[in-house]
Amino acid sequence: MDIVNDISKSIVEASTRLSDDKLRALERAIEMETNENAAWCLSQILENYNVAQDTKFPLCDDTGIAHVIVEIGSERQITGELLSQIHEGIELGLNSLPARPMAVKGNDIERIEQSEGLFEKPGMLKPAPILIDCANDESTYKRDISPDTLNIHFLLEGGGPEIRAKTLRVYHKRSFSNVISTAVRWLNDSLKMLGCTPSIPAIGIGRTHFEATSLLLKAIAYGNLDNQSDVEKFVSSKLNESQIGPLGLGGKTTVLGSYVNIGNQRASGVRIVSVRPSCFVEPRVACLKL
Structure with missing residues (x-):
């Protein structure tokens, strides 16, 4: 098995196709939409998905930053060699897409200021720190991880949703509804x-x-729009009441669904809440099973 090459293919897959549940959700939205402009917009988005998948072109010019979750069972091991292969495979995949060059040159200050420009090769964009997920995780999206499991999940996270995302504390006031x-x-x-x-x-x-x-990222990796919890349905319903609609044109379809992942809590007056309003080309996810 050529792990580096398989990782590279996974990066290309994540960038160029969406999962079947997301396509089905979009098709349902088109059928239900009564706003003519919104329905047309959704149809164009579906066509964009199909073209990207057929041609292996990125779903969006903002090809995203790679995030990795390694899902591991009790009888498997993660080696330094595998971690190096993950980095090498991501670099190869970003170069072969090709992704958009986004890696900033320079020292600490120069990278912040973006004063030295960008690297030409897309693969110079390093992935975010790698997350490890095992059977001991306690959350809404807890996985039934068998002992021989070793899966690598790749998420490509774009800049627009990152700009609009936030992680803040909420005083829960002993009320789930408030949070x-x-x-x-x-x-x-x-x-x-x-x-x-x-x-x-x-x-x-x-x-x-x-x-x-971390809980948010796991929800993005594991979530399925064909299997939504009551809480996720509530979130989607409330957001669709806004009638922002596709591209802000109005209509019923502001969101196609949602992911809510609730982990362990501690005796405290606050809950830490992270939210990410993914764009219509996300979540971009692929999984490699080793």
């Missing part, structure tokens, strides 16, 4: 400015900022 309604309000405000709706927003609720964001 989830605050998250919905944040998302509603963000979706008005996103531009690239319909969205599939994600919410992670944990004890720390790192944990909440």
Whole structure:
């Protein structure tokens, strides 16, 4: 097995196709939409998906930053060699797409200021720190991980949703409704400015900022629009009441669905909530099973 090459192919797959549940959700939205402009827009988005998949062109010019979740069973191991292969495969995949050059040159200050320009090769864009997921995880999206499991999930996260995302503390006041309604309000405000709706927003609720964001990323990797929880249906319903619609044109379809992942909590007056209003080319996800 050529792991590096298979990882490269996974990056291309994540960038150029969406999963079947997302396509079905979009098709349902087109059938239900009564706003003529919104229905036309959704049809154009579906055509864009099909063209990208057929031609292996990226779904969007913003090809995203690679995020990786390694899902591992009790009888498998993660080696330093595998981690190096993940980095090498991502670089190869971004170069072969080709992705958009986005890696910033320079030292710490120069990278912040973007004063030295960009690397020409897309593969110079390094992935975010790798997350490890095992059977001990306790959350809404907890996985039934068998002992021999070793899956590598690749997420390509674009800049627009990142600009509109946030991770903040919420005083829960012993009320789940207060926490989830605050998250919905944040998302509603963000979706008005996103531009690239319909969205599939994600919410992670944990004890720390790192944990909440990690829960959000796992929900994006594992979520399925054909299997939505009551909480996820509630979030989608409230956001669709905004009638922002596709590309802000109005209509019923502001979101196609949502992901809500709630992890461990601690005795405290606050819950840490992370929200991401994904754009209509996200979530871009692929999985490699080793």
